[in-house]
Amino acid sequence: MRSLFKTVLSQSKPIVDEGPRPDDREAAAVSESKEAGLTSDERPPSSDGDDDSINKDAQAGVQKMEAITKTWKTRDLYIAYFMIWLIYFVDAIQQGMGTILTPYVTSAFQEHSLTATISVASSIVGGVSKLPLAKLIDIWGRPQGFLLTMCCMIIGLVLMAASNNVNTYAAAQIFYWVGYNGISYVTTIFIADTSALRNRGLVLAYTSSPYIVTVWITGPLAQSVLNGVGWRWGFGIFAIVTPIVCLPLYFLFAYNERKAVKSGLLVRQKSGRTAWESIKHYFWEFDIICVILLSAGFTLFLLPFSIYSNQKYGWKDPTTISLIVIGFVTLIFSAVYEKYWAPVKFLPWELLKDRTVLGACVLAAVLFVEYYIWTSYFTSFLQVVLRLQVWQTSYIGNIYSIGSCFFSIPVGLAIRRTGRFKWVALYFGVPVTILAIGLLIHFRHQGTHIGWIIFVEIIYAFAGGACVICEQVAVMAAAAHQEVAVVIAIEGLFSSVGGGIGSTVAGAIWTGVFPHKLKEYLPAETQDQWATIYGDLVAQISYPVGSATHAAIVAAYDDALRNMFIAATTITVIGLVAVMFWRDIKLKDFKQVKGNVI
Structure with a gap:
């Protein structure tokens, strides 16, 4: 991985982007596309000149980032990407462990059935928060937005560790996901600011590669936490580790921003507003x-x-x-x-009219809807029906993480070599995703060999990795540099709302099917315990295989999961239609960012 990264970086050179005004954007794009011999469907939204000056028409945050990339050395670029990789590594461990611990947290409050419900509000708020965050980092700067989201994540972790009821835990999840999504979002903007368009898929694959490693860590760590210090300290430890890992990146960017100011490349201008006037200004500016x-x-x-x-x-x-x-x-x-x-308009309606941007956002939403529909209770299924241990469940559940991140590397290389991305999603990513979820309808029964589940998870992961890289490259390719932050925020909003819808559908199916089937199937001797069994994962696992009660629980799981897998398969077809509407933009020979970038 290191050698691959160095190869790409060694081929990098200062890249310039004058960033035309919106009214000049189409004319410039048409002019350059004619010279390159491209059709309207192939051209990106803006052209690039040879002027390496900072775009004075861009917002302050964009100007600051352009100044940073023109100021810092290649060494700083290496350090920044290593720090981003490390942040993803730690966040991946925490998020993966948190997913495993959540059913045990809700069970501790006798509310296992609310596992999916808790993620609804946190997913939605976490997604919606990206749009004002996009405004913030465009106006104030990338480092400032990164610092704010880090604080939100720490607050969420502290509240989760201290929660004494499911309501407090749900509130903590909102803070956590606003912070977690925010850190991921701002680092993605860092990547977009510091990488050429043709290399961006490969760089995104590099920064997500920590998941290849963390898949082997989260399961044993979660098992150790449950058997040892308890789930509270599982969250508390990361409340301490998170700032230690995140703050160096903030200081690196802040240091280079200060260098740009001292060199005269970046001029800080005072607004002239009073404190109250600033509050009112940003209240409306952030909508x-x-x-x-x-x-x-x-x-x-x-x-x-x-x-x-x-x-x-x-x-x-x-x-x-x-x-x-x-x-x-x-x-x-x-x-x-x-x-x-x-x-001040919150939603960029003009950008949403672009069929590539809208189509990529729809695909993002669909992928999250289907994923959360069939995975919300999948780890519980593995433990109750297939009788896997927590660490085994973690390995199975994390196949998607390792597989999608691993396969995104050759996908990024393919996009870099061909300069195209639509074909990957249209002919491989989405169709194979539909196939994989459809196969799970057949493999959801007790007695299914675990090898089949692993096989389906692997092909689903490869397809998912291709879809995510193509979807992210699509929204960036359809926007100018000064619009990248907002289009990624819109894509993130669609993803998070899609996750909320997916969790909602999963919760509706679960609460509508599982308890009724459970009461129907339970033998007479445990009929009076159905509420405890329904609300507690530990109680479900406690009944031995072969007992009438265990058979009843398995049958209820079978009915509920059947509906979930069918719903997930059906909704994914919409994603295929959305990809068909993308423009087949050619990424080669077009520049979008300035300074010392990859």
Whole structure:
């Protein structure tokens, strides 16, 4: 991996991008495309000149990043990418371990059925938060946004370690996912700022490669935590480790920004506003009202689908109905407010009209919907039905991480060599994803050899790695440098909302099928214990294989998972249609960033 990275880096040279104004963008793109002999579907959105000066029309955060890349040495570039790799490494361990621990946390509060529900609000808020974060890093700077998201992640970890009920844990998850998604988002922007467009798929693959290693660590670590210090310290340890790992990257960028200021390359200008005027300015600049409306609307609308079975009258319960209605009305109102009243527009409507951007965002949403539908209770299935240990479950569950990250490297090389990305997603990524999930419909039964599950996970992982790289390259290729932050934020919003929808669907299927089938199948001697069995993973595992109660639990799992796999397979077809609408942009010979980059 190191030699591959060095090979690409050694071929890098200062790359320039004048960054034309929006009104000149199309004309410049057409002119350069004619010279290159490209059709309208092949050309990127902007042209690049030979002027290496900082784009004065860009926002302050973009100018700062261009100044940093023009100031720092190749050594700093190496150090930055190593630090990003290390951050991904630590975050991957924590996130993978947290996924394993969450069912045990909810079971400790006798609320195992809320495993999927908890991720709904955190996924949505974590995704919506990327848009104001995009504004923040474009206005204030990348390092400042990185520092803010790191603090959110630490707060979430501390709250998870200290939580005494499922409500506190759910709130902690929101802080955690805002921070986790934010760190991942800002580092992705770092990558976009410091890599050429044709190399970006390969660089994204490099920075995600830690998952190849962490897959072997998270399972034994989670098992050790459960058997030793307990799940609270499992989160507490990372509350200490996270700032130690993240702060050096912040200081590296801050140091080079200061160098750019001292050299006169970057001029800091005072706003001339008072403190109160600044508060009002950024309140409207970040479109806080729309952020609140979107977050509340999606959360209120989606939550009832996973908790309706806990209400007295189910779907007819006044609470269920009112949450759906209020959530729907709030979403409509947020769109109306954004279109007619917002002083600063939150959503870049012009960018969303680009079929490549919109198609990539739809694919991102679909991939998260299907993933969370079939994986929300998959680790529980492996332990209860196939009787795997926690560490074995971790290995199976993390095949996607290691496989997708491993396969994204040859995908990145293929994109770099051919200068194309659409064909990878259209002819391999999405079709094989549909095939893999469809095969799980058949392999969900008790007695299935674990080798078949591993085989399906591997081909699903390879396809997923191809889809993710192509989707990210697509949104970046369709935007100018000064628009990269916002299009990645939009892609992240679609992904997180897709994850929330997927968790909602999984929760709705689980709560709508599993408890009813469980009561139907349980033998008479354990009928009165159905509520405990339904809400506690440990109780489900405690019944020996071959007993009537275990057989009943397995049968209930079988019915619930069948519906989940069918739903996931069906929804993925939409992703295939979305990829068909992408423009087949040629990445070769086009430059998007400036300075000393890869």
